[in-house]
Amino acid sequence: VIVYTTLLYVLGKARDLKAVEFIFEEMKKECRPNVYTYNTMILACRRANMVGEAKIWLQKMKEDGVQPNIVTFNSLIDIYGKLGTVEELKMVKREMEVSGVQPDVVTFNTLIAFYGRHKMVEEAEAVQREMEVAGVQADIMTFNSLLSLYGKQGMVDKAEMTWEKMVMAGCKPDTTAFTLLMSLYKKHGMVEKAEALQKNMLRAGVQPNIVTFNMLIDSYGKSGMVEKVKSVQEEMEMAGFVQE
RNA sequence: UACUUUAUG
Numbered sequence: 001v002i003v004y005t006t007l008l009y010v011l012g013k014a015r016d017l018k019a020v021e022f023i024f025e026e027m028k029k030e031c032r033p034n035v036y037t038y039n040t041m042i043l044a045c046r047r048a049n050m051v052g053e054a055k056i057w058l059q060k061m062k063e064d065g066v067q068p069n070i071v072t073f074n075s076l077i078d079i080y081g082k083l084g085t086v087e088e089l090k091m092v093k094r095e096m097e098v099s100g101v102q103p104d105v106v107t108f109n110t111l112i113a114f115y116g117r118h119k120m121v122e123e124a125e126a127v128q129r130e131m132e133v134a135g136v137q138a139d140i141m142t143f144n145s146l147l148s149l150y151g152k153q154g155m156v157d158k159a160e161m162t163w164e165k166m167v168m169a170g171c172k173p174d175t176t177a178f179t180l181l182m183s184l185y186k187k188h189g190m191v192e193k194a195e196a197l198q199k200n201m202l203r204a205g206v207q208p209n210i211v212t213f214n215m216l217i218d219s220y221g222k223s224g225m226v227e228k229v230k231s232v233q234e235e236m237e238m239a240g241f242v243q244e
Numbered sequence: 245u246a247c248u249u250u251a252u253g
Contacts, residue, residue, distance in 0.1 A: 002246050009246070039247040046248095074248045081249095110249045144250040151251085176251050183251070214252040 001027075005037045012044030020044045035061075035069050042075050051083045068099060074106045081114035089114070103134065109141040116149035124149055138169060144176050151184040159184055173204070179212045186219040210241055 004027040011020045024041065027033060038061040045053040054076060061068060073096040080089040096103065108131045115124035124146065131138060143166040150159035163181060166173060173181075178201040185194035201208070208216075213236045220228040 006246050036247050043247065069247090071248045076248090078249065106249050108249090113250060116250085141250050146250090148250060178251095180251050211252045216252090218252060 001031050001034055001037065004031070005034075005040055008037065008040045008044065012040060012047055015047055017044060017048045017050070033061075033064065033066070035066050035072065038064075038066055039069075039071050039075060042072065042079070046075065046079045046082070049083060051079055051088075054079050068101070070101055070104055070107070073099075073101055074104075074110055077107060077114075078110050081110060081117075103136070105131075105136050105139050105142070108134075108136060109139070109145060112142060112149075113145045116145050116152070119149070119153060121149065121153060121155075138165075138171070140166075140171055140174055140177065143169075143171060144174075144180060147177060147180040147184070151180055151187070154184075154188065156184060156188060156190075173206070175201075175206055175209050175212060178206055179208075179215055182212075183215050183219065208235075208239065213239075213241065 004023065008020055008023055008027075011023065020041070024033070024037075027037070038057060041057045042054045045051070045057065058068065058072070058076065061072070073092060076092045077089060077096075080092055093103075096107075108127055111127045112124045115121075115127065128138070128142070128146070131142070143162055146162045147159050150156075150162060159181060163173070163177075166177070178197060182194050182197050182201075185191070185197065213232060216232045217229055220226075220232065
């Protein structure tokens, strides 16, 4: 089962839905798909932008007597958040409650990310409060999603407050967090803060990754700072990234 | 170390 599911996962990532369905049928001849398998199928639909299909798989899974778990619901919420409507999203949430599955930190993070994409600051903050009420500890994803949202909205104060909260919560900012905040500072021409942050990052032992470098290059490129672009490229090479 | 959520393009 694991072998088949892994295979389905790979094919799903490659957006080869035809192959995915074929393998699924083959698999059923030999063994019984489990909750992982169905979750993988739903994921494959998401990548193929097929919202309706996802719902069909949920149906099939229930008919098979496989109980949807927290990952199933989180995946569905993500699908509807990205491709569907708010109404559908709420339906999934209701179904989740009915099934007696408690929302976890990923559920909340997904919702915050969803509202973030739609620049719905109020709603995102409401989710955050809901989270506190439910006694769910915010994690790095939560904070990063919020940073991203405030970044898009140009709400520097809020972003900094989020950063403080993150540190106070004992949550170590990761590469993504540093990249987000640096990007925000740069967009607002706060070059000194951005550079100070970059130093902090190194001091904290957080490694820049490919995204960090791309962001820096993009940012310097837009400002016409050719020399800076070059120095970033050198740093990249030193860090062992291959230029394309 | 089989499945879900965040940053650049």
